[in-house]
Amino acid sequence: MRISELAGRKMLISWLVRWSMCPEDRLGYDPTMRRVFAQSDLDVGGSNNDDPMDDVRYTLDCYDDESKKTVKYVTKRTIMPADTLLGRHTRCFVATRYAGSGSDSSAGEVAIKDLWLPATHPSFGYQRNEIKLLRKIRDTFKNDAPDHVYPKLIVGGHVRLDQKNRSVIDTTDAIFKAAGVKRIDPPSDSDADSAWNQQLLRAHRRTLMSPVGHSIKTVQNEAELIIVLAEAMRCYSSILSQCGILHRDISTNNILVVRDGKDTIPRGLLIDFDLAVEVNKHKRSACPESLGTMPYMSIANILNLDTPRMALDDWESLLYVVCWLATVGISSDHRVADAELENKQIKHWRIGTTKMIADAKRNHMDSAKSFRFIIVKKFCEQYELLPRFAIALHNALFGNEKCPGAYLDDDDDGNKSTDGPNDPLIKRCAYVDEIVANLEGVLEKFKRKAQAVFKL
DSSP states (O other): OOTTSHHHHHHHHHHHHHTTSOSTTSTTOOTTEEEEOOGGGOOOOOOOOSOGGGGOEEEEEEEOTTTOOEEEEEEEEEEEOOOOSSTTOOEEEEEEEEETTEEEGGGOOEEEEEEEEEOOSSGGGOSOOHHHHHHHHHHHHSSSOOSSOOOEEEEEEEOEEEETTEEEEOBHHHHHHHTTOOOBOOOSSTTSOOOTTBOOOEEEEEEEEESOOBOGGGOOSHHHHHHHHHHHHHHHHHHHHHHOEEOOOOOGGGEEEEOSSTTSOOEEEEOOOTTOEEOOTTTOEEOOOOOSOTTSOOHHHHHTOSSOEEHHHHHHHHHHHHHHHHHHOSSTTTOOOHHHHTTSGGGGGTSSOHHHHHHHHHHHHSSHHHIIIIIGGGSOTTOSHHHHHHHHHHHHHHOOTTSOSSSOOOOTTSOOOOOSTTOHHHHGGGGHHHHHHHHHHHHHHHHHHHHHHHHO
């Protein structure tokens, strides 16, 4: 192992994180998660992954905050390992219900999401609570289920530990307390010196959902991609209109492919409501806050413009998802090398300062001509539907005659302007319903085209 190389550093970090799964009273001990060594006793199936760590199995105690009950599950495979020292330490598994000495396959597969989210006192009061939002979606659709797939919450709650005959929520405070040290909130000044025990308050949560999906990179062709994106955005629109929940993080990681069978038309599932919020049912907007995933964040989101975050920001993110996948390739067979990507302007959507990224997107989105010449022209040559799909989405989003483009008109010196209430990205807030209706029309039109290709 050479830590001077990227692969070596990744291996070192992976080892450090895996060492956290240690015996009791050592670093990171979690009594609610137990590694299974006698795998022959568990009928959980094999792994198709070449990573030997994907063959590791666990049993997990899953506590539900609402019912106050704990249910045990056994993992079948790892979707996402927490092999990083940064972030929310999110781990995801496919699992089945644990039945005494093995798995209960009759109950079906579920996806388990285990993570450490920023928290407040008390932990239940954190304003972005995915479990609370998923519970609202479940209850809303319980008696009036839509004809598209959506994330169905099965169990959701904080991980609870028994300490001195008392049940406590697993938080960073609890960890420091067990170590006899007081946790201190980090300084607000990023340049200020901080001690090792100055850490964010985080709470350990575990969520079980169905159905189980697969990465969007598993689509076989552009027709499947369009169908999956269209279905995911149908899910998005239903949750926004019926549940009053704005997702705010449309990205390639948060749209999954769901297949009922080998030769069936795939469906799209929208997941990860960690950044979602409940919004006003009339205005359909949320207070400005810069959140999301590069390179898919909307321009207003990146710059944190003084305008409400709303559905148009998520639809803009969808456009960037389409452009990104059409440029880098929608599957491993089409994947563009990083060296080749360096020669394309879309690389500026993920590198540089927030202002540099936003300026690049404004330039690329400002007109149909610039969008086609700078972005669409660089799509992978084998795609036929995706260029037309992207152009239609762009025209619906940035081509509205009441708020066209991404800049104000040029001034007397030929300079483009973004200042003032007439900025198209601010002005378009008055035409949300009209623009979204056009976008939904584009999606339905191209979904039909894609389904026709799929049936050939």
